[in-house]
Amino acid sequence: MSISENPESPLVKSWDLKFQLAMEAIKNFEELSKLPIEQAQEIFIQSTKIKVPSNIIVKKVTLNERYRQKSRNHLEKGLKQFEDVIDEKWKELNDKLYGEWTLNLNRLILKKIVIAGESAGAGLACSMLLFLRDAGLPLPGGAIGLLDLTHSMPSFWDDLAVKVDILPTILGGRKIWPSSPVADEYIANVKALSNKIDQKKPTIVGHPSFTKVPRIQFYCANEALDIPYASPMLAESLGDLPPILFQVGRLRYETIFFSFKAAFPHKYRIPSYATKNFVKSPFKNPTKVILEVYDDMPHCWHIFSFSKPCKVAFERCGDFIKRVTSVKDNNTSMIDLLKENVVSPSI
Template sequence: MPSPQHLLLKQFLAAATGPLARQRPRLTTMRLAVEAAALFQFVPWNVFLEETNVEGMAAEWLRPAGAPTERVLLYLHGGGYVLGSLNTHRSLVGALARSCRLNTLAIDYRKAPEYPFPAALDDARLAYDWLLAQGYAPQSIMVAGDSAGGGLALSLLLHLRDAGQPLPAAAIGLSPWTDLVLPTAVLRQVCREESQLLEALEIRGWGGMYAHETPLAHPLLSPVRAHLHDLPPLLIQISDAEVLHDDVLRFTAKAQAAGVPVTLQVFGGLVHWWHLFWRFVPEARQALEQAGDFVRGVWAAQQAAQTLAKRAGQQARVAAPQRLRPAH
């Protein structure tokens, strides 16, 4: 059962978004609203903010105290591909960086409708290539994102794989949007359960803005419809009350059937974007702590594999027959 803190959050969101759903606000109004809400967010304690840019694209580092310098997390924020920014997700990204103990690069990728597909994906690829150029090895990079950003992270993996490029060590999807094709009946059902939150955000319309002239079922728009072989370990977190829930379960089952190691964590009765409210919702803190556990597990498995390979190489050299020197 959701915590009392989450129930209060749900009531607050219902009161705040109900009028928006009836008024059908313009996208510019929604963008201003989420930016205004970001004024109440703060970087977590012992996480240091450093502004930067990636080939002219606005970006920032969130650096937890004591994080190793050789590993990094690339974060892609949510917002239906049409809103959100570094400001709106700074607190969440900082909290995730601290839980994972990773220096984290967040980017302000281009948004639709001004910049439709594949602009966001191109920017994500640009940031990944930029990290490689900075000297980070692919096996030392992880990618994460929430909602549309989670779907974008998965699309980035598919894009890199199909291009024959080295993949990051792992990816984390916080309520990832894996299918832009959303049935109206499902939307209406979940909107009632979430007090019109998702109806107010009109996410299906936003998907169309991002897709523009590309079919919504394109695999780089809807990763659940892609071939999912040869991907790195994935962590997927979702609530069973979200409109994205069933699609995430389909994505997970399809990825596991293709041999991808997927860790699926399902939370009960939580609203979409519950991770953003980690300061006062205990389920959000729990989710971020579990993300940190996943990251440490990936690094541990990576280290164990390297140790085994090193030992196997040493044993092979010992077992190899010695060449006899010619007699003089």
């Protein structure tokens, strides 16, 4: 590994030497792009594992197929209006779904569930909240988002991003990986979906810019980017969701906008384009949101568990989880939480 900058003079003044070296090591993972995606994923997963604390139990589970089928029925109903621009492969039940329960030894009794995710996982968490709300299904006690939602905001494109962040500033994040079973299957699926959309000529496409550039994201066609469950920030209303804690670093504008839209549904509105399912949304009650902005932190900075910002962030997460899993109702305001010193103000 080579350090391109003088370690004694870090690119970001708030970084200490250990943090800078860790960032340089992560940035060097760009070399993984020369490997098939299956190998690159395994190397990255093994090298970024965080040790589980001694008071935490992680229990692996397999989703019961009966519940998986129920989920599929709800999804088919909710996604029907978007079927012309999405890949139907998600319907194939050709493998089991696995997950984990993360339990604190000091609290084995779960009163409520809290959903948490980082980066793409945070986007999935927000999408899940929206879908559960829209389908009239029970909502979790709260959610934690360690995220950046889209590539449409200025914080993704500033000049400093190339030097100090681990997320490449190109549409779609990166080029296609070298040939491998996964990469070849992806390319074939993209081509098939593109042909399907050309034949259907769907009216769901909401803005000309969605079709004038190459495919932006791996997980959906450009024509599907304004579906709220693909880009939660674009939902007509983000009200009536459970309490949410957002923690963001340098890539912050998407999450700031999302937070204000959720907390003030009537004030922060955007064009609904061609997706009409939220135009007359009944979800107008404000969502309780705590937004924490950590200056100078790069994308996925929570993996640097040795750093003070990460330790503070995890402590905040613990405080938030403790509160939302113990409240008896949803009438407690965020101001009340702050007054009780259960959750701390933004950094």
